[in-house]
Amino acid sequence: MNLVAWAIVTCEILFWVVIIAGLTARYIFKRNKLGLFFLAMTPVLDLILLVIAGMDLAKGASATTAHALAAIYISVSIVFGKSMISWADERFRYYVTKQGPLPPKRYGMEHAVYYFKSWLKHVLAYLLGAGILYGLITWINDPARTEALQNIITIWSVIVAIDLLISGSYFLWPRKAKNPVTRDL
Template identity: 60%
Template sequence: MNFIAWTIVACEIGFWVVILLGLLTRYIFKKEKLGLFFLALTPVVDLVLLTVTATDLYNGATATQVHALAAVYLGVSIAFGKSMIRWADERFLYYVKRQGKKPVRRTGMDYARHSMKGTLQHLLAYIIGAAFLVVMIYLIDDPARTEAFSGTLKVWSLVLGIDFVISISYFIWPRPAKGK
């Protein structure tokens, strides 16, 4: 695995570490401001990945699927970051602190709406990540060096389309409650 791939892995681990540190500091150690500080570090992790990827490409590297994955990761992290933190926060409160309401399994139209919200977040992630890819394609201005980016855009467009079809299907065939 190359340096960029390891950076992506480190950034993903770093993302969850700063969230965990934020939750532990906030709820276990009762340091609300310090906990918020750790949670606010999540965009710094994204900035590190963006800087490393851009520097590698600027220094003449040919774009690979790993470079493209960095753009996808950035889009997903920005679009889903807040909801992932909220998801972790709710579960931490319930399962670790034994406070709050138990997370419920969504069904019916509630699940359909939630699924569509996730698909719209996916669309936002796509817009952000695709913008990075298109800008890098434009700046590098060498189709041979950016072929991986073009391929990633095609595959991601297909995946996004499938995501929309699946979310729409839940409005037609709602997810049943367990045992029904």
Template identity: 60%
Template sequence: MNWIAWFIIACEIGFWVFIIAGLFARYVFKQQKLGIYLLAMSPIVDLVLLIATSFDLYRGATATIAHGVAAVYIGVSIAFGKSMIRWADERFQYYVAKTGPKPVKRYGLDYAKHYFKGWIRHVLSYMIGCGMIGMIDWLIDDIERTAALVQIAKVWTIVLIVDFLISISYFIFPRKKPEEG
């Protein structure tokens, strides 16, 4: 595995470390400002990843699947970042800090709408990630060096379509409460 793949893994770990540390600072140690600062560091991790992958390709590296995964990661992080932090915050408050309400489980039409909104975020992340892939492809202008990026975009297109079909299926076959089904 090349260094960029390890760097992506480190960034993903760093993203969640900052979120967990921020939540601990907020709810366990009652340090609101520190908690906000730590939570605000999670997008900085994405920026560092973007700079690192850009630098690697600028130096002449041939794009690998890892470079494509970096684009996916950045797109997903931008599109889902706020909702992922909110999700973690709700669960941390309830399960760890014992200060918040129990997270709501969704069923029926409510779940279908919520999942579809997630699919819309998936489209946004796809546009960001594939936009980055397209820009890198255009800037490098060497199909042999960017072939792995195009492969990632193709696979992601299939994943997006499958996610759409799953999303629509929840409107046709609504998720039922355990006692109903």
């Protein structure tokens, strides 16, 4: 595995470490400012990853799938970061501190609309990530060195289309609440 791939793995691990540290500081130790500090570190990790990938390419490395994944990681983190932190926050409060409400389960049209909005965020992350990848392709200006970046854009385009089909299917076949299991005694 090359430096950029290790940087992605490290940043992903650190992303969850700082979120857990932030939530622990906030809810367990009642240190809101310290918790906010840890949560604010998540975009710093994105910046570090961007610098590592950019420096690797500037030194003449051929772009790899790892470089493309760095762009995806950064764009997904920017677009979904706040909602991922909120998701973790809800579950931490409920399951760890027993202080918050049960995280909601969505059904029917509420579920369909929620996942369609999530698809729209996916499109935004795609546009941002593809913009970064196209920027790298233009900057490097060597198709032989950037083939992996173009391939990832193509694959991601298909994934966004599949995600639309899945999200759209929830409008046609809405998710139904599971019936509680009853026993005849």
